[in-house]
Amino acid sequence: MLPPIVLVGAGRVAQALAIALARRGVAVAAIGSRRQALGPGWPESCPQPSSPQAAVDQAGLVLLTVPDDHIASCTEALHWRPGQAVVHCSGATEVAALAGAARAGAATGGFHPLQIFSDPLRAADRLAGSTVAIEAEAGSALAEALQALAAVLGLRPIVLPPGMRARYHVAAGYAASFLLPVLAEATGLWKTFGVDEAEALAALLPLARGTLDAVEGRGLAGAVSGPIARGDTGVLRTHLAALQALAPSSHDPLDFYRRLALPQVALAVQAGRLDAQAAQQCRDLLLGDGLMPQAGGPAAGSGVL
Numbered sequence: 001m002l003p004p005i006v007l008v009g010a011g012r013v014a015q016a017l018a019i020a021l022a023r024r025g026v027a028v029a030a031i032g033s034r035r036q037a038l039g040p041g042w043p044e045s046c047p048q049p050s051s052p053q054a055a056v057d058q059a060g061l062v063l064l065t066v067p068d069d070h071i072a073s074c075t076e077a078l079h080w081r082p083g084q085a086v087v088h089c090s091g092a093t094e095v096a097a098l099a100g101a102a103r104a105g106a107a108t109g110g111f112h113p114l115q116i117f118s119d120p121l122r123a124a125d126r127l128a129g130s131t132v133a134i135e136a137e138a139g140s141a142l143a144e145a146l147q148a149l150a151a152v153l154g155l156r157p158i159v160l161p162p163g164m165r166a167r168y169h170v171a172a173g174y175a176a177s178f179l180l181p182v183l184a185e186a187t188g189l190w191k192t193f194g195v196d197e198a199e200a201l202a203a204l205l206p207l208a209r210g211t212l213d214a215v216e217g218r219g220l221a222g223a224v225s226g227p228i229a230r231g232d233t234g235v236l237r238t239h240l241a242a243l244q245a246l247a248p249s250s251h252d253p254l255d256f257y258r259r260l261a262l263p264q265v266a267l268a269v270q271a272g273r274l275d276a277q278a279a280q281q282c283r284d285l286l287l288g289d290g291l292m293p294q295a296g297g298p299a300a301g302s303g304v305l
Contacts, residue, residue: 003060
């Protein structure tokens with residue numbers, strides 16, 4: 001059974017959690033915020049905001065959803081008591097930021113749902129099946145409560161060791177916002193021959209989704225495709241030459257391509273698509289200076305992604 005849940009902070013993460021909990025019949029006992037009232041989109045079952053301290057005084061379990069830079073100061077400003085538990089919902093900030101609550105005898109931990117919260121309603125829709133990183137003392141009542149909370153929300157829990165939050169969060173960023181520079185590079189290349197961003201994304205996003213579906217079904221190595229996966233050095237050489245011919249810009253598109261292409265060689269080897277000789281030929285080409293196409297150019301490749 002879950003203890004009374006209180007949210008401190010009334011931003012997008014708090015709203016998404018409140019919506020998801022209300023759908024599963026779990027009422028938020030109190031919301032601590034400087035806001036005078038909740039905006040549209042919050043469940044009708046949610047109480048109007050009170051002061052953070054008044055909310056904490058009602059809590060068995062506090063979910064701290066304030067911005068990372070305010071976690072420590074917010075915790076220090078509040079009065080805690082033994083028997084309470086407070087967890088922050090940050091991915092990158094260490095649980096040590098809750099030291100003010102720990103000194104007062106409260107249990108502390110982390111509960112970070114691995115999801116995008118830019119739209120709280122859509123985030124609430126996507127929470128079920130997502131992963132949550134839980135950090136709490138092993139075997140403690142708090143660890144059990146957070147596992148129960150994850151089960152209620154339909155989240156898949158992973159246990160995060162102390163000191164690993166920044167590393168965990170960097171990895172999450174690679175799978176989220178770090179995809180955007182790759183798409184920006186792709187749409188920028190299409191813009192050079194007259195295709196605008198909206199039209200380029202309409203064409204390229206199905207490829208991106210297909211790749212993610214392949215990863216889900218076959219794993220990273222099993223999803224690798226394109227000229228590197230085929231050991232098609234003719235097409236690879238043509239790619240490099242095309243990027244080399246671009247006018248200078250604020251970044252080096254050739255270097256960007258090389259940095260993304262080299263790890264694909266290892267994936268292709270892992271998948272059994274390339275033998276050692278073909279893999280070395282790809283690496284030599286990606287790391288070398290002789291980038292102009294050989295006679296016949298792209299005819300060496302199949303032209304299929």
